[in-house]
Each structure stands twice: as C-alpha cells, then as structure tokens.
Amino acid sequence: PFPALLLLLKRGRFNRQAQPPRSEPRTGTGPCSADGGGLRAGAGGFRPSRVAVVAKTTRYEFEQQRYRYAGLSEDDLRQLLALKGSNYAGLLERHRIHTKNVEHVVDSLRNERIEVRLVKRREYNEETVRWADAVISAGGDGTMLLAASKVFDKFKPVIGVNTDPERSEGHLCLPVRYTHSFPEALQKLYRGEFRWQWRQRIRLYLEGTGINPVPVDLHEQQLSQEQHSRAHINERFQDQRSDISGPHLLPVRALNEVFIGESLSSRASYYEISVDDGPWEKQKSSGLNVCTGTGSKAWSYNINKVANQAVEEILNIVTNDYNDSLLYSPEEPKMFFSIREPIVNRVFSSSRQRGFSSKVCVRSRCWDACMVVDGGTSFEFNDGAIASILIDTEDALCTVLLEE
C-alpha cells in the first residue's frame, strides 16, 4: 500500500503541470521523439514540488576539512595555504560568492513553496534522487557531472546553476544571468518558456577474465595514483562467478566521455579495438577517449583540436618550398610565364595562371600598351600587334661564375 500511496501522492504533486513527456509529442516546435528530441513544454510548464540541490564543496571547505583533524586555527590554515602558494583571501571570497549564490537558489525555490533538500557530494545519493522531482546542481560543470551521475531516469530533469561564473565555463549550466536572478528561471519553467533537452549518455558493458565491475569514486577520495590502484584491489568483486558470467552492465552513464588507458600517465596503453563491429586492431597509444555530443566540447575537443602553432610551422615549410620552386637555373632554355591578377568571369578565363613554356604568342587588344624588356626598353604593343616570345640558345649571355 505504501508504494501505491506514494505513487498517488507523486501524481498529485504534478497537478496542473506538464511532466517531462514520455512518448507522445506535444504541440510546439522541434523534434518530437522521446528518444532524444527536445519538446516545447507547450501550454503546460514545469512546476516541481520537491527539488534536491546538490552543492559543490568549495576549495576553502575542502582545505578546512583536510586540516580539521589537525586542530588548526583559521590563522594556521591561512599560513599553511600561503606556504603552498595559495591565496587564502581568494579562496574565502570564492567560497563566499558560491555560498551566496546557493542561498539565492534555495531561497527562490522556497519562496515558491517548493520543498528543498540541500546536499553536499557525500550526502547525495540515489535516495535523494528518488525523492526529488528535479535535481539542481549548484556549482560548476563538475557538480553537474556529479548530479547527473546518480540520475538514471530519463524523465528526471537535472538543471545546472553556475555558482562561480568567474571560475567555471559552466557550459553544462544555465546561462549565467540566471545565477543572480533564479526566480526568473523558475517563472520561465512555470510558463513553459523553455525547451527540454536530452543529453545522450554512454553505457558500458564489462566482461572477460579477472574483471571487477565495482566502481571507485575518484573525487571523494582524492586518491593518489597508488591509492587508486589499491582501491580497485580492495573493492574487487568477491564473487568468482563473475568470471564466467555474461557482460555486466556497469552502474554508470557517461555524460561527457569514457577514457580507457593506463593509470600511470607516463605509461603507454596496449589494447585491441573494434569500431562498429569492424575488425579488431591491436593498438598502442596514450589511451582512448569515447565521448558524447556533450563531451565533444570537453576533453575530446582538446585532444583533437588543431593547434595553430603546428599548422603554422607546417605552413611555413610548405610556403617556403613553394616559393623556392619558383626559381630555376639561368642556364635552362625555358621561360616561365605569369598572368598578373587574371580577371575571371563569364566572359574571360585563365586556364593556367603560370607555368613553364617554350613559346608564348600574344595578340594585343590593348589601347595604349607596351612590351617592355628588362624594365628598360619599350615597344608599342596595341590592338592588332602580335608578339612571339621564345628562347634561342644563340642569344645566351656569357658570364663567369667565380667560387665564393
């Protein structure tokens, strides 16, 4: 009875609101497949009753927690940070800004009579997600990744608010203006003045020998590489049967990317890869990154983007080679012709703008033109005149080459 009651209560909560649509298209513009299109909310808006706000742990809080057990005072902390080259005042200010922005979001929600649970990373779990109608991350892109990592329901909205625009790109978050005017965002949600966006994510299956499907959280533990390896060993799945069972669907979905490679950043990774059921290929590299559209702007972008410097250097080489190719020996009995600034349009064309030749004939259609030799001797060359231009080796100029 309890689950049923919950369900009833839950339905009630969405009274007079549009749920994120399941399968039927709504009226409005945009793609209308529930498989990944965004739909205009249409006449109905979105009005959650319960919102979980996941707030990031600021650097200041992190350092505080780190040294808490050592019984340090604020002053001690400040000196310790200074020793590390960190700016205590800066950290405190960032913490203040973030905290203020989080309060703004929480207050805005509560002013609308929305029930709010404010959680930090450690407290955020799947129970929180089940409780909430929507999840808001208050932090940067990393906090958004965290918030998304516990959501597996494609109809549970996750919204990012960038609480420190100075320090985070926030490209997974709402536009920065809503950070300081969150009620405006809420009003738009209510009025349906928004579009749903489904960000595709990657799933992972693991099989084979000696596998270990238990995840290790890299953030919480701030592990060194060595600790990281040991963490995996400690977590190793006890059930031997995993060795012979089918592929395990791992309990994660990648919003940005999956990276595969040796933990030690200086070690080369050796593996075999098959793309789209193609042939297996043995490879050695610094690792493999497989990303989503969301992740195409993140690490993947930095892996693949063309660095101007490399290209400029290649370009200089090519340009210099080309320019060098324009030069040839004075003793070669061949000519090189160049058309300066050819006009190409419906009427005129220039099949070859430059090239070597043995003979060039020109028929003038000019008004007041010349044929000029070595910039010094000029012949009239107007409409009707025809010139034949060629090299006869009898005309060569004799000169000497002295060694340098």
Added chain:
Amino acid sequence: PFPALLLLLKRGRFNRQAQPPRSEPRTGTGPCSADGGGLRAGAGGFRPSRVAVVAKTTRYEFEQQRYRYAGLSEDDLRQLLALKGSNYAGLLERHRIHTKNVEHVVDSLRNERIEVRLVKRREYNEETVRWADAVISAGGDGTMLLAASKVFDKFKPVIGVNTDPERSEGHLCLPVRYTHSFPEALQKLYRGEFRWQWRQRIRLYLEGTGINPVPVDLHEQQLSQEQHSRAHINERFQDQRSDISGPHLLPVRALNEVFIGESLSSRASYYEISVDDGPWEKQKSSGLNVCTGTGSKAWSYNINKVANQAVEEILNIVTNDYNDSLLYSPEEPKMFFSIREPIVNRVFSSSRQRGFSSKVCVRSRCWDACMVVDGGTSFEFNDGAIASILIDTEDALCTVLLEE
C-alpha cells in the same frame, strides 16, 4: 682590309688564353654543350686585353645633371633635395663609395696592362662592345642589365661588379668580396679558376597591323607615362611596308623578363594568348610577365611568391572550421572516439585516429589500467577485460534549455 686586320689583331690578343669555347668540350666537370652549359676553363684561363667598364650614373650625379641647367649651386642642390625628403649627405656618400669602387676596378685592370674604356650609360654603345674583349658593369643589377642589353655575341663575356653592396642585391654580379679585392677575381680568371655560365635570354618577334618595332629607352629619358606614349608615337616607323611584312625580330634580348600590358598601371590589359602553340585564349588581367631563369628571381618571383599573410588568413579559417567540426549536438545518439597519440610502427597501426561510431569494443592488454567515466568513476580494466561501449537513448539525461 681593316676588318680583317682587326680580326687578326683580335685573335692575337687571345694568345695563350682560352677563348670562351665554341663547340668542343674542354676537360673538366659540368655540362659540355655550347648551347648553354658552363665549362671549366681548364688549363687555360681568360686574359682579355681590352675591357669596357660600364659605370652606373649615381643618384647624386643624376640630381646634379637634372638641376645643372638651372644654374644651382651645391648648397641650392642640398636644400632642394632636403625639400624632397632626400638625404644629401647620404647621396654624396653613396656616390663616393661607388666612385671609389669603380676606381678600384679600373686600377686593377690597368695594373695588369689591360686597356680600359670607362663609359657611362649614354656613351655605352655597340661600338664599345665590339672594341672590348669583355664588358664589366660597375654598379648594381640594373647596370648589369644595361651592359648585357648591348651584347649579342654569346662569346663576349659580361661580368658584373657590385659597386654599392649596401643598396643593391647584386644577384647578377660577382660575390661582394670581389668588389674590394678585384685583383683576386682577375687572378682567378687568369688561372682558369672559374666556370663559364650562359644565361639564357628571350627574343621577340613582332608582326601584325600598326606595329612599331622601334624601341624606346625608358631609363635615359626618365619619361612620365604621358611622355612615354608620345615617345612611341614620335618614333613610329615611317615605312608603311612594315604593316605587311613578316615578323620582325626585335633588336633586344631579355635577360630578366618581358612584360606586356597597358602602360597605365591602373588600366586592365586585354589580349589573347597562346602557350606552346596551344589554343588561343582571350584574357583580361594586369598584364603578362614572361621570364628567364635569371628573371625567375626578379619581378616574376614577386608576382608569384606566396605571401604568408594570405595563407595565414586562409589557414585560420580552415583551422577554425576544422575545430568547429569536432563539436556536435548533445542530443545526437552517436559517439566520437579519439586515439591519443597512437604509436605507429612495424608492429602497431591505427587505421583511424578519430571518428564517429555507434559502438566501440575494447579488449585490454594493459598492466594497470582503468576505464574512467566523466573523470570521476573508475573501473579496473586489465589484461583480459573486454568493454563494450555504446549509447542507448533510454540512458539520456533530461535537462532544460532556457532562452538567453
């Protein structure tokens, strides 16, 4: 009798010297065709008895001559030049340097009991060339062009000495060190420590209606464009029969290039062109340049060389387009894989370093590797483990897009 006597005397002058070879190859290295190869002078050197030295007119001399008729004093000249923005002291210094270098060449020749005729541009003519065994230009590349312009005998050596290395490239002249140690150059010529070089030149035939095969010298007259046009008209060939006769071989040979185009630099040139007896093509352009190997380093080079700026700009556009192409919509149910720094050698290959895919399978051959999701969750992935990576639209993350 006089021409015969001259011939006899001329032959005698080459006693115990090697003439520029006519047809038989000499001993030594290099191509051995009289049609254009350079031959080592071999056992014999080159020892002329009569040398014509063509000296350039310096800018200082030019300005002096220009205002001579106005009866200006040196002081007047200096002020006039200053008004024009020219540096009188600089002009005088250049003139001094050039004059000193010319004297050095002339003295070096006379010290070897060589008969020297020193001529300026106006005095230099075909009679001078006939008289001389060799012609030396004392100036820059322009003076070399002038010296060559009156030489039509492929066995009459023309040698350039750069008398103002600061101001002239001198790429048609001897290496700069000989400017200040000309006796050294003479010794090398005597000892045969040099190579003959035949610089190919272009000849021109003119035919058609209304043609005018009389040349106009552009340097001597320092013509404005208007005066230039009138000069052609004044020189127009009176003989009407030229309109119906065959092609005229013009009395010039281009050492650098032939340029054909409208005299007015801002006017487009219209003509028809046929290259290597190919089809005629109507063209409109800023003119045609046909150069020799010698001229390939001159105007032609500047016409054709690739300017770094244009290419950089093209490059930026292409680079930006490429980088943009790395990004795609978060709502697209496709993955993009990237192999970081693939090692390619005899053993390993990487057929595709990046690309879109629906599915990626990886079999680990790693020692201590991980599969890391969104930089936050890590799975052991060592030798024997197999991962299948794909997108299922059921796993999408629901979020909202608010208008800016």
